[in-house]
Amino acid sequence: MIGLDDVYKVVVAMAPLYVALILGYGSVRWWHIFTPDQCIAINRFVSYFTLPLFTFEFTAHADPFKMNYLFIGADAISKFIIVLVLALWAQCSSKGSYCWSITSFSLSTLTNSLLVGVPLIKAMYGPDGVDLVVQASVIQAIIWLTILLFVLELRRTGSDVSLSSTTTTTNSQVVSMEPTKDLEENQSVEVVTTSKPSFLTLMKIVWIKLALNPNSYASIIGITWAFLSNRWHFQMPSIMEGSILIMSRAGTGTAMFSMGIFMAQQEKFIACGTSLAVFGMVLRFIAGPAAMAIGCIAVGLHGDILRVAIIQAALPQSITSFIYAKEYGLHADVLSTAVIFGMLVSLPVLIGYYAALGFF
Template sequence: MMIGVGEIYKVVVAVAPLYTALGLGYGSVRWWHIFTPEQCEAINLLVSYLTLPFFTFEFTIHADPFSMNYQFILADVISKLVIVSILFAWAKCSSKGSYGWSITTFSLSTLTNSLVVGVPMLNAMYGPSAQDLVVQSSIFQAIVWLVLLLFVLEFRKVKIGIPTKPGVVSNQYSHVVSIDISPSSKDTAAAATTNSNDQNTNGVADHEVLIAKPSFCSLMRIIWFKLALNPNSYASIVGITWAFISNRWHFEMPSIMEGSILVMSKAGTGMAMFSMGLFMALQEKLVASGPSLMAFGMVMKFIAGPAAMAIGAIAVGLRGDVLRIAIIQAALPQSITSFIFARDYGLHADVLSTAVIFGMLVSLPVLVAYYFLFGLMS
């Protein structure tokens, strides 16, 4: 059925309030100077540690794990495996290949801001069933893909090497001082470059420097610790656990708890977008990565990601609106968590920052264009 102006207007009406909140956040800092950078940081903490986790938790507890579309989840897995395979082959076989850039490209093309933007947009396009699929995708991303991304980033630090004094080889990776990580063609030899002088800062000669190699268990402890510091991670885990229990034994949450969660959850979307506006206003340059890398990020986000999802969806037999929803949700704006990880690990944070900002700005026309084209083809 061909999509008319009325349907497109309905989508714009559903999403426009998000951009209003984003604009207010941007203007509050850049034009009206209402908030200082310190106050912006406090607002970001409010969003990160309270409103957004409650928003995620509220959607997750109402999911029904026993009626999830596991074919849809499998399509998502296949799409990411396609991208991982291509990136691994490029990093391994090409002279220009880079494991660091492979990680960044994976983030750009696969990790999305599913709930904040995806729920209102897909609900307006295809109804409540689309909203359910977006929630399922968001839960799986938080529990599986973000955990794997964090593991790969920690493993990369181990691969580069952590210099320590003689006799201070420890399995407690979090207690070892990390070297500064700078992108290189293959992300190797960085440790050697760090120790290129005859003496390190503590007066220890190079051949006396040992490389601390934490065990797998130690690595996993660090990862789980970092996830525990992110309330959005365990909001998804606790939420899906409750969803399993409540749907299996038909428990209902007490109304006083439900109301408490809901009153905080309602602030989640608006505050998240407002915080995004603050983030944009505090950047010295909106295009921190330069125009060429910005274009690369947009291609990965809005073309490569949806194309891979189309492959996965068709491979598992998705058809009709479910296929369209799968492709459109893969083109949602960049995950803010992926930028936070990139910043924390010193891996192309400028590229992810630009992707978050411009992905948010151009996502509405791009996703409406996808919606319109699918309407023409149906």
């Protein structure tokens, strides 16, 4: 049974995050330390340096040979359920869209497992529960955050290419009005400028951009190291470990600092509005756990493993999802609200889940 000491441990783990958030907020709103361009640079620093090293550090220390693959399978099924529902919504509803499907996937599936989940699950279910939460974090970093990064890059690259094509076409139309050009030349220029790149060309551009993004391969390199080190039982050299830790330890703190900066640049504290904030909370604390429950039933999980799976699916929003949303310009206001208020309301919600699941 979870007690006051256990709740205190969770609060202790969460409080420093809000300190970093407030410092970031105050540095822009109260003290005017950073300019808008500097704020963009800070988010890019977090996105390209501290978060990739943080991801590499915790995936490199996982043990892939001791993972519960039924648990991972249930998690995968829950994600596919969410993707299917969002795809149907985007196709069949007038309010559905590709962009909102991406954001809704983040809201309903991507969790802050390490900072909030580990101390809370340890108090509820002990070390075995913590192992499952860490496994979920590793799989999230390797698969689901990588997929999110891919679709965000695909969306931005597609938009950039379309904008470039439109701009070139407009310039051609201006040229075609010049009296020194004959009609045949005008027509040939118009046909060249209005053609769109093929799907293969678009994918090539996307893969090149992802290859230059350290977030794409930080988790892959980390889990590769984990396989090799656990297979042949060797440890990371201390000089290498120290070099990684000095940056990776700043990952979550700088991410929250960047979120505080973002909030300070918005007109309202709840930047996305109340209705979208409630929508995000419903996806985070109801839709995600419900999909996970279906996945667990599908693979036959039961007992504490089933309970841990559902509770870890109801953990607060992933901070990394906000950093990606800010970097790629997609509903960062919604994700920042989900992270901040999700962590505030998560403790009573998760204790409620814990109490309710105790009856099954």
